Amino acid sequence: MKCASCKMKPRNKCDKEGFDCTGGKMSIDECLEEANKPFHRLSGHFQKECGNNLSRLDEVIKFAQAMGYKKIGMAFCVGLADEAAVLEEILSQYFEVHSTCCKIGGPKKEDFDVPKVKEEKVEILCNPVLQAKMLNKKETELNLEVGLCVGHDILFKKYSKAPVTTFAVKDRVLGHNPLAVCYSSYLRKKYLKKK
Structure with a gap:
Protein backbone atom coordinates (compact mmCIF):
# COMPACT_ATOMS: atom_id res chain seq x y z
CA MET A 1 0.00 0.00 0.00
CA LYS A 2 1.17 3.52 -0.84
CA CYS A 3 -1.86 5.59 0.15
CA ALA A 4 0.25 8.60 1.14
CA SER A 5 1.69 8.93 -2.36
CA CYS A 6 -1.48 7.91 -4.26
CA LYS A 7 -1.91 9.87 -7.52
CA MET A 8 -5.62 9.13 -7.91
CA LYS A 9 -7.57 12.23 -8.99
CA PRO A 10 -9.44 13.59 -7.23
CA ARG A 11 -7.08 12.79 -4.40
CA ASN A 12 -9.93 12.59 -1.96
CA LYS A 13 -11.85 9.93 -3.92
CA CYS A 14 -11.50 7.56 -0.96
CA ASP A 15 -12.97 10.18 1.35
CA LYS A 16 -15.84 11.37 -0.86
CA GLU A 17 -16.84 8.19 -2.69
CA GLY A 18 -15.58 5.39 -0.49
CA PHE A 19 -13.36 3.92 -3.19
CA ASP A 20 -11.95 0.54 -2.09
CA CYS A 21 -8.50 -0.03 -3.57
CA THR A 22 -8.12 -3.26 -1.56
CA GLY A 23 -10.56 -5.06 -3.84
CA GLY A 24 -12.81 -5.82 -0.88
CA LYS A 25 -10.45 -8.51 0.35
CA MET A 26 -9.74 -6.96 3.76
CA SER A 27 -12.33 -7.29 6.51
CA ILE A 28 -13.01 -4.48 8.95
CA ASP A 29 -15.38 -6.54 11.11
CA GLU A 30 -13.33 -5.53 14.17
CA CYS A 31 -14.94 -2.07 13.91
CA LEU A 32 -18.29 -3.73 14.61
CA TYR A 69 -14.04 7.58 32.28
CA LYS A 70 -13.30 9.00 35.72
CA LYS A 71 -9.52 8.33 35.98
CA ILE A 72 -7.05 9.71 33.45
CA GLY A 73 -3.35 8.89 33.45
CA MET A 74 -0.59 11.00 31.97
CA ALA A 75 2.92 9.76 31.16
CA PHE A 76 5.11 12.76 30.44
CA CYS A 77 8.70 13.57 29.60
CA VAL A 78 10.56 15.59 32.23
CA GLY A 79 11.37 18.06 29.44
CA LEU A 80 7.65 18.85 29.23
CA ALA A 81 7.03 19.00 32.98
CA ASP A 82 5.65 22.57 32.81
CA GLU A 83 3.23 21.64 30.05
CA ALA A 84 2.22 18.48 31.93
CA ALA A 85 1.46 20.55 35.04
CA VAL A 86 -0.88 22.79 33.02
CA LEU A 87 -2.60 19.77 31.46
CA GLU A 88 -2.99 18.11 34.85
CA GLU A 89 -4.57 21.27 36.26
CA ILE A 90 -7.02 21.54 33.36
CA LEU A 91 -7.92 17.84 33.25
CA SER A 92 -8.37 17.74 37.03
CA GLN A 93 -11.44 19.93 36.59
CA TYR A 94 -13.12 16.95 34.90
CA PHE A 95 -11.30 13.80 36.03
CA GLU A 96 -9.15 12.23 38.71
CA VAL A 97 -5.71 12.62 37.12
CA HIS A 98 -2.60 10.56 37.86
CA SER A 99 0.70 11.53 36.25
CA THR A 100 4.09 9.87 35.99
CA CYS A 101 7.38 11.51 35.01
CA CYS A 102 9.69 9.64 32.64
CA LYS A 103 12.50 9.50 35.23
CA ILE A 104 10.34 7.64 37.77
CA GLY A 105 12.25 5.07 39.80
CA GLY A 106 15.62 6.68 38.99
CA PRO A 107 17.32 3.92 36.97
CA LYS A 108 20.90 4.81 36.06
CA LYS A 109 21.87 4.63 32.39
CA GLU A 110 25.05 2.66 33.07
CA ASP A 111 23.02 -0.14 34.71
CA PHE A 112 21.21 -0.70 31.40
CA ASP A 113 24.15 -0.30 28.98
CA VAL A 114 22.76 3.03 27.76
CA PRO A 115 25.47 5.53 26.80
CA LYS A 116 25.63 8.74 28.80
CA VAL A 117 25.74 12.17 27.18
CA LYS A 118 28.27 13.41 29.77
CA GLU A 119 30.46 10.62 31.09
CA GLU A 120 31.40 12.40 34.32
CA LYS A 121 27.77 12.81 35.45
CA VAL A 122 25.19 10.38 36.79
CA GLU A 123 22.42 10.20 34.21
CA ILE A 124 18.99 8.77 34.84
CA LEU A 125 17.31 6.60 32.25
CA CYS A 126 13.69 7.14 31.22
CA ASN A 127 11.41 4.44 32.57
CA PRO A 128 8.27 4.06 30.40
CA VAL A 129 7.58 0.55 31.71
CA LEU A 130 7.37 1.81 35.30
CA GLN A 131 5.30 4.79 34.12
CA ALA A 132 2.77 2.32 32.69
CA LYS A 133 2.89 0.07 35.76
CA MET A 134 2.23 2.98 38.12
CA LEU A 135 -0.77 4.12 36.08
CA ASN A 136 -1.98 0.50 35.88
CA LYS A 137 -1.80 0.38 39.69
CA LYS A 138 -4.01 3.49 39.85
CA GLU A 139 -6.43 1.75 37.44
CA THR A 140 -6.56 4.65 35.02
CA GLU A 141 -9.11 4.24 32.24
CA LEU A 142 -7.35 6.33 29.58
CA ASN A 143 -3.68 7.30 29.42
CA LEU A 144 -2.16 10.28 27.64
CA GLU A 145 1.38 10.36 26.31
CA VAL A 146 3.01 13.75 26.60
CA GLY A 147 6.36 14.02 24.83
CA LEU A 148 7.81 10.57 25.38
CA CYS A 149 10.84 9.68 23.24
CA VAL A 150 10.48 7.40 20.24
CA GLY A 151 10.93 3.90 21.65
CA HIS A 152 9.85 4.91 25.13
CA ASP A 153 6.40 5.75 23.73
CA ILE A 154 6.23 2.27 22.20
CA LEU A 155 7.14 0.60 25.51
CA PHE A 156 4.63 2.74 27.39
CA LYS A 157 1.84 1.65 25.03
CA LYS A 158 2.95 -1.97 25.27
CA TYR A 159 2.69 -2.07 29.08
CA SER A 160 -0.28 0.22 29.64
CA LYS A 161 -3.45 -1.68 30.49
CA ALA A 162 -5.60 1.35 29.66
CA PRO A 163 -5.94 2.58 26.09
CA VAL A 164 -3.36 5.23 25.20
CA THR A 165 -3.69 8.34 23.07
CA THR A 166 -0.88 10.72 22.21
CA PHE A 167 -1.40 14.28 23.39
CA ALA A 168 2.00 15.59 22.31
CA VAL A 169 5.04 14.07 20.66
CA LYS A 170 8.62 14.97 21.41
CA ASP A 171 10.55 16.91 18.81
CA ARG A 172 13.46 18.71 20.43
CA VAL A 173 14.31 20.64 17.27
CA LEU A 174 10.87 21.67 16.00
CA GLY A 175 9.16 22.70 19.24
CA HIS A 176 7.34 19.36 19.56
CA ASN A 177 5.75 19.90 16.15
CA PRO A 178 7.23 17.27 13.80
CA LEU A 179 4.73 18.23 11.09
CA ALA A 180 6.73 21.42 10.58
CA VAL A 181 8.80 19.29 8.19
CA CYS A 182 5.73 19.06 5.94
CA TYR A 183 4.84 22.76 6.19
CA SER A 184 8.24 24.39 5.73
CA SER A 185 9.73 24.31 2.25
CA TYR A 186 13.21 24.71 3.78
CA LEU A 187 12.80 21.65 5.97
CA ARG A 188 11.25 19.61 3.15
CA LYS A 189 14.27 20.36 0.97
CA LYS A 190 16.62 19.37 3.78
CA TYR A 191 15.02 15.95 4.29
CA LEU A 192 14.19 15.18 0.65
CA LYS A 193 17.88 15.62 -0.23
CA LYS A 194 18.66 12.58 1.90
CA LYS A 195 17.06 10.20 -0.61
Missing part, protein backbone atom coordinates in the same frame (compact mmCIF):
# COMPACT_ATOMS: atom_id res chain seq x y z
CA GLU A 33 -17.12 -5.48 17.78
CA GLU A 34 -18.98 -3.97 20.75
CA ALA A 35 -15.76 -3.15 22.64
CA ASN A 36 -14.40 -1.23 19.63
CA LYS A 37 -17.52 0.67 18.52
CA PRO A 38 -17.08 3.73 20.78
CA PHE A 39 -13.42 4.18 19.82
CA HIS A 40 -14.31 3.91 16.16
CA ARG A 41 -17.35 6.14 16.18
CA LEU A 42 -16.94 8.92 18.74
CA SER A 43 -14.59 11.12 16.72
CA GLY A 44 -17.13 11.08 13.88
CA HIS A 45 -19.85 12.17 16.29
CA PHE A 46 -17.67 15.01 17.60
CA GLN A 47 -16.95 16.21 14.07
CA LYS A 48 -20.68 16.27 13.26
CA GLU A 49 -21.51 18.10 16.51
CA CYS A 50 -18.62 20.56 16.51
CA GLY A 51 -17.29 20.70 12.97
CA ASN A 52 -13.55 21.27 12.99
CA ASN A 53 -13.64 23.46 16.09
CA LEU A 54 -12.18 21.13 18.71
CA SER A 55 -8.60 21.30 19.92
CA ARG A 56 -6.85 18.05 20.79
CA LEU A 57 -7.54 18.83 24.45
CA ASP A 58 -11.25 19.36 23.72
CA GLU A 59 -11.38 16.01 21.94
CA VAL A 60 -9.65 14.18 24.80
CA ILE A 61 -12.07 15.65 27.35
CA LYS A 62 -15.16 14.95 25.24
CA PHE A 63 -13.99 11.43 24.41
CA ALA A 64 -13.22 10.53 28.04
CA GLN A 65 -16.54 11.98 29.20
CA ALA A 66 -18.49 10.12 26.51
CA MET A 67 -16.76 6.88 27.56
CA GLY A 68 -17.67 7.55 31.18
Whole structure:
Protein backbone atom coordinates (compact mmCIF):
# COMPACT_ATOMS: atom_id res chain seq x y z
CA MET A 1 0.00 0.00 0.00
CA LYS A 2 1.17 3.52 -0.84
CA CYS A 3 -1.86 5.59 0.15
CA ALA A 4 0.25 8.60 1.14
CA SER A 5 1.69 8.93 -2.36
CA CYS A 6 -1.48 7.91 -4.26
CA LYS A 7 -1.91 9.87 -7.52
CA MET A 8 -5.62 9.13 -7.91
CA LYS A 9 -7.57 12.23 -8.99
CA PRO A 10 -9.44 13.59 -7.23
CA ARG A 11 -7.08 12.79 -4.40
CA ASN A 12 -9.93 12.59 -1.96
CA LYS A 13 -11.85 9.93 -3.92
CA CYS A 14 -11.50 7.56 -0.96
CA ASP A 15 -12.97 10.18 1.35
CA LYS A 16 -15.84 11.37 -0.86
CA GLU A 17 -16.84 8.19 -2.69
CA GLY A 18 -15.58 5.39 -0.49
CA PHE A 19 -13.36 3.92 -3.19
CA ASP A 20 -11.95 0.54 -2.09
CA CYS A 21 -8.50 -0.03 -3.57
CA THR A 22 -8.12 -3.26 -1.56
CA GLY A 23 -10.56 -5.06 -3.84
CA GLY A 24 -12.81 -5.82 -0.88
CA LYS A 25 -10.45 -8.51 0.35
CA MET A 26 -9.74 -6.96 3.76
CA SER A 27 -12.33 -7.29 6.51
CA ILE A 28 -13.01 -4.48 8.95
CA ASP A 29 -15.38 -6.54 11.11
CA GLU A 30 -13.33 -5.53 14.17
CA CYS A 31 -14.94 -2.07 13.91
CA LEU A 32 -18.29 -3.73 14.61
CA GLU A 33 -17.12 -5.48 17.78
CA GLU A 34 -18.98 -3.97 20.75
CA ALA A 35 -15.76 -3.15 22.64
CA ASN A 36 -14.40 -1.23 19.63
CA LYS A 37 -17.52 0.67 18.52
CA PRO A 38 -17.08 3.73 20.78
CA PHE A 39 -13.42 4.18 19.82
CA HIS A 40 -14.31 3.91 16.16
CA ARG A 41 -17.35 6.14 16.18
CA LEU A 42 -16.94 8.92 18.74
CA SER A 43 -14.59 11.12 16.72
CA GLY A 44 -17.13 11.08 13.88
CA HIS A 45 -19.85 12.17 16.29
CA PHE A 46 -17.67 15.01 17.60
CA GLN A 47 -16.95 16.21 14.07
CA LYS A 48 -20.68 16.27 13.26
CA GLU A 49 -21.51 18.10 16.51
CA CYS A 50 -18.62 20.56 16.51
CA GLY A 51 -17.29 20.70 12.97
CA ASN A 52 -13.55 21.27 12.99
CA ASN A 53 -13.64 23.46 16.09
CA LEU A 54 -12.18 21.13 18.71
CA SER A 55 -8.60 21.30 19.92
CA ARG A 56 -6.85 18.05 20.79
CA LEU A 57 -7.54 18.83 24.45
CA ASP A 58 -11.25 19.36 23.72
CA GLU A 59 -11.38 16.01 21.94
CA VAL A 60 -9.65 14.18 24.80
CA ILE A 61 -12.07 15.65 27.35
CA LYS A 62 -15.16 14.95 25.24
CA PHE A 63 -13.99 11.43 24.41
CA ALA A 64 -13.22 10.53 28.04
CA GLN A 65 -16.54 11.98 29.20
CA ALA A 66 -18.49 10.12 26.51
CA MET A 67 -16.76 6.88 27.56
CA GLY A 68 -17.67 7.55 31.18
CA TYR A 69 -14.04 7.58 32.28
CA LYS A 70 -13.30 9.00 35.72
CA LYS A 71 -9.52 8.33 35.98
CA ILE A 72 -7.05 9.71 33.45
CA GLY A 73 -3.35 8.89 33.45
CA MET A 74 -0.59 11.00 31.97
CA ALA A 75 2.92 9.76 31.16
CA PHE A 76 5.11 12.76 30.44
CA CYS A 77 8.70 13.57 29.60
CA VAL A 78 10.56 15.59 32.23
CA GLY A 79 11.37 18.06 29.44
CA LEU A 80 7.65 18.85 29.23
CA ALA A 81 7.03 19.00 32.98
CA ASP A 82 5.65 22.57 32.81
CA GLU A 83 3.23 21.64 30.05
CA ALA A 84 2.22 18.48 31.93
CA ALA A 85 1.46 20.55 35.04
CA VAL A 86 -0.88 22.79 33.02
CA LEU A 87 -2.60 19.77 31.46
CA GLU A 88 -2.99 18.11 34.85
CA GLU A 89 -4.57 21.27 36.26
CA ILE A 90 -7.02 21.54 33.36
CA LEU A 91 -7.92 17.84 33.25
CA SER A 92 -8.37 17.74 37.03
CA GLN A 93 -11.44 19.93 36.59
CA TYR A 94 -13.12 16.95 34.90
CA PHE A 95 -11.30 13.80 36.03
CA GLU A 96 -9.15 12.23 38.71
CA VAL A 97 -5.71 12.62 37.12
CA HIS A 98 -2.60 10.56 37.86
CA SER A 99 0.70 11.53 36.25
CA THR A 100 4.09 9.87 35.99
CA CYS A 101 7.38 11.51 35.01
CA CYS A 102 9.69 9.64 32.64
CA LYS A 103 12.50 9.50 35.23
CA ILE A 104 10.34 7.64 37.77
CA GLY A 105 12.25 5.07 39.80
CA GLY A 106 15.62 6.68 38.99
CA PRO A 107 17.32 3.92 36.97
CA LYS A 108 20.90 4.81 36.06
CA LYS A 109 21.87 4.63 32.39
CA GLU A 110 25.05 2.66 33.07
CA ASP A 111 23.02 -0.14 34.71
CA PHE A 112 21.21 -0.70 31.40
CA ASP A 113 24.15 -0.30 28.98
CA VAL A 114 22.76 3.03 27.76
CA PRO A 115 25.47 5.53 26.80
CA LYS A 116 25.63 8.74 28.80
CA VAL A 117 25.74 12.17 27.18
CA LYS A 118 28.27 13.41 29.77
CA GLU A 119 30.46 10.62 31.09
CA GLU A 120 31.40 12.40 34.32
CA LYS A 121 27.77 12.81 35.45
CA VAL A 122 25.19 10.38 36.79
CA GLU A 123 22.42 10.20 34.21
CA ILE A 124 18.99 8.77 34.84
CA LEU A 125 17.31 6.60 32.25
CA CYS A 126 13.69 7.14 31.22
CA ASN A 127 11.41 4.44 32.57
CA PRO A 128 8.27 4.06 30.40
CA VAL A 129 7.58 0.55 31.71
CA LEU A 130 7.37 1.81 35.30
CA GLN A 131 5.30 4.79 34.12
CA ALA A 132 2.77 2.32 32.69
CA LYS A 133 2.89 0.07 35.76
CA MET A 134 2.23 2.98 38.12
CA LEU A 135 -0.77 4.12 36.08
CA ASN A 136 -1.98 0.50 35.88
CA LYS A 137 -1.80 0.38 39.69
CA LYS A 138 -4.01 3.49 39.85
CA GLU A 139 -6.43 1.75 37.44
CA THR A 140 -6.56 4.65 35.02
CA GLU A 141 -9.11 4.24 32.24
CA LEU A 142 -7.35 6.33 29.58
CA ASN A 143 -3.68 7.30 29.42
CA LEU A 144 -2.16 10.28 27.64
CA GLU A 145 1.38 10.36 26.31
CA VAL A 146 3.01 13.75 26.60
CA GLY A 147 6.36 14.02 24.83
CA LEU A 148 7.81 10.57 25.38
CA CYS A 149 10.84 9.68 23.24
CA VAL A 150 10.48 7.40 20.24
CA GLY A 151 10.93 3.90 21.65
CA HIS A 152 9.85 4.91 25.13
CA ASP A 153 6.40 5.75 23.73
CA ILE A 154 6.23 2.27 22.20
CA LEU A 155 7.14 0.60 25.51
CA PHE A 156 4.63 2.74 27.39
CA LYS A 157 1.84 1.65 25.03
CA LYS A 158 2.95 -1.97 25.27
CA TYR A 159 2.69 -2.07 29.08
CA SER A 160 -0.28 0.22 29.64
CA LYS A 161 -3.45 -1.68 30.49
CA ALA A 162 -5.60 1.35 29.66
CA PRO A 163 -5.94 2.58 26.09
CA VAL A 164 -3.36 5.23 25.20
CA THR A 165 -3.69 8.34 23.07
CA THR A 166 -0.88 10.72 22.21
CA PHE A 167 -1.40 14.28 23.39
CA ALA A 168 2.00 15.59 22.31
CA VAL A 169 5.04 14.07 20.66
CA LYS A 170 8.62 14.97 21.41
CA ASP A 171 10.55 16.91 18.81
CA ARG A 172 13.46 18.71 20.43
CA VAL A 173 14.31 20.64 17.27
CA LEU A 174 10.87 21.67 16.00
CA GLY A 175 9.16 22.70 19.24
CA HIS A 176 7.34 19.36 19.56
CA ASN A 177 5.75 19.90 16.15
CA PRO A 178 7.23 17.27 13.80
CA LEU A 179 4.73 18.23 11.09
CA ALA A 180 6.73 21.42 10.58
CA VAL A 181 8.80 19.29 8.19
CA CYS A 182 5.73 19.06 5.94
CA TYR A 183 4.84 22.76 6.19
CA SER A 184 8.24 24.39 5.73
CA SER A 185 9.73 24.31 2.25
CA TYR A 186 13.21 24.71 3.78
CA LEU A 187 12.80 21.65 5.97
CA ARG A 188 11.25 19.61 3.15
CA LYS A 189 14.27 20.36 0.97
CA LYS A 190 16.62 19.37 3.78
CA TYR A 191 15.02 15.95 4.29
CA LEU A 192 14.19 15.18 0.65
CA LYS A 193 17.88 15.62 -0.23
CA LYS A 194 18.66 12.58 1.90
CA LYS A 195 17.06 10.20 -0.61
